[in-house]
Amino acid sequence: MPQPAANLGKLPPYLFAEIDRKIAEAKSRGVDIISLGVGDPDLPTPAPIVEAMQKAVADPANHNYPPYHGTEEFRTAATNWMKTRFGVSVDPATEALSLIGSKEGLAHLILAYVNPGDVVLCPSPGYPVYNNYTLLCHGEPFTVPLLAENKFLPDLSKIPVDMAKRAKLFFLNYPNNPLGAIIDEPKIKEIVDFCKQHDILLCHDNAYSEMTFDGYKAPSFLSVPGAKEVCIEMFSLSKMYNMTGWRVGFAVGNPDAIKALGTVKNNTDSGVFKAVQHASAVGLNQSEALTKDLNAIYARRRDIFVEGLNKLGWNVARNEATFYLWLPVPTGMKSVEFVSLLLEKCGVVVPPGTGYGAEGEGYFRVALTVPDERLKEVLARMEKEGVTFAQLAKQSASV
Numbered sequence: 590m591p592q593p594a595a596n597l598g599k600l601p602p603y604l605f606a607e608i609d610r611k612i613a614e615a616k617s618r619g620v621d622i623i624s625l626g627v628g629d630p631d632l633p634t635p636a637p638i639v640e641a642m643q644k645a646v647a648d649p650a651n652h653n654y655p656p657y658h659g660t661e662e663f664r665t666a667a668t669n670w671m672k673t674r675f676g677v678s679v680d681p682a683t684e685a686l687s688l689i690g691s692k693e694g695l696a697h698l699i700l701a702y703v704n705p706g707d708v709v710l711c712p713s714p715g716y717p718v719y720n721n722y723t724l725l726c727h728g729e730p731f732t733v734p735l736l737a738e739n740k741f742l743p744d745l746s747k748i749p750v751d752m753a754k755r756a757k758l759f760f761l762n763y764p765n766n767p768l769g770a771i772i773d774e775p776k777i778k779e780i781v782d783f784c785k786q787h788d789i790l791l792c793h794d795n796a797y798s799e800m801t802f803d804g805y806k807a808p809s810f811l812s813v814p815g816a817k818e819v820c821i822e823m824f825s826l827s828k829m830y831n832m833t834g835w836r837v838g839f840a841v842g843n844p845d846a847i848k849a850l851g852t853v854k855n856n857t858d859s860g861v862f863k864a865v866q867h868a869s870a871v872g873l874n875q876s877e878a879l880t881k882d883l884n885a886i887y888a889r890r891r892d893i894f895v896e897g898l899n900k901l902g903w904n905v906a907r908n909e910a911t912f913y914l915w916l917p918v919p920t921g922m923k924s925v926e927f928v929s930l931l932l933e934k935c936g937v938v939v940p941p942g943t944g945y946g947a948e949g950e951g952y953f954r955v956a957l958t959v960p961d962e963r964l965k966e967v968l969a970r971m972e973k974e975g976v977t978f979a980q981l982a983k984q985s986a987s988v
């Protein structure tokens with residue numbers, strides 16, 4: 590057999606491999622594993638979307654290849670939603686594109702822009718696709734650290750001018766996975782100005798725009814005047830309406846970037862099943878009603894878990910967006926050490942912060958994707974087994 594492309598060897602090692610092995614081993618001992626690991630909603634897709642899909646799937650008109658750029662119905666629903674939700678005008682014909690989930694759009698955007706040696710500005714901690722697909726395209730990821738002391742926002746003054754000059758793309762994502770962090774409009778403006786100054790295409794991955802709590806509304810980067818000159822934004826229906834398995838999202842923004850991405854896609858995939866696009870349009874047309882109930886459930890889970898963790902010695906604030914909590918490991922411990930202990934002692938699975946880049950050391954991520962009772966069970970096990978910030982930080986201080 591020939592060897593796979595050398596670039597595959599550049600990808601970081603699969604951090605979950607050791608955890609997967611431990612999960613399998615614990616399961617074989619009959620341990621009741623609780624996974625707070627993957628950001629995959631446990632709740633079903635809302636009924637209006639499922640019902641629209643059931644009808645659409647029976648219609649032979651939906652059984653052939655879809656238009657490459659997405660059906661007119663879907664692109665119009667997406668752009669109408671951009672207008673009502675953010676006040677942003679985008680032309681459904683030239684500034685919008687259906688995606689087979691936003692992961693696909695992110696990866697193909699890199700393929701559309703990166704020549705060998707081009708720099709891509711990638712946040713760390715960050716969603717791994719930005720960094721890893723850059724490597725697959727022979728590009729050079731440059732790490733932009735997102736640090737607690739900067740409220741997990743990029744410090745643009747720390748990006749060297751030569752890197753900014755060589756950069757083609759800058760990926761950001763707010764509300765953020767894995768950090769749960771949010772961004773405000775003045776900071777977006779600063780980033781847009783930076784990208785204009787250095788001729789960089791800004792890609793804002795807005796997969797969690799609708800998962801917000803306590804009255805907070807997340808912005809679109811395109812709502813900053815002039816942003817469209819340098820910005821493309823990706824949206825995903827995966828987390829908006831619990832549709833991770835349906836594989837649907839859309840890109841909006843700069844028409845040149847939409848065109849370049851569309852060219853890669855024309856030559857790669859054949860679009861999203863028309864029935865899925867129809868059901869998605871039905872969802873987008875009644876978006877607020879659908880997300881309200883889901884967000885109430887996530888906010889309640891967050892309250893239960895944050896309150897419980899604080900009783901165990903953490904000092905955690907309630908985040909206003911995403912179903913992720915980004916939590917410090919007890920002082921003196923490494924991320925992988927703590928998540929292994931949590932699995933071994935409590936049967937609870939969480940990813941180490943280092944799974945999202947070296948800057949994630951010292952943290953772990955929790956995805957609130959299990960019902961209230963299971964979250965309470967996690968907290969009870971942690972207390973019973975002494976896997977608490979208070980106890981472990983004390984232990985490592987006395988070693």
Ligand SMILES: Cc1ncc(COP(=O)(O)O)c(C=O)c1O
Binds near residue numbers: 689691716765825837
């Ligand atoms: C930040 C971020 N971007 C993009 C995606 C991809 O979402 P999808 O491909 O399901 O639309 C995810 C999924 O977890 C994510 O967390």
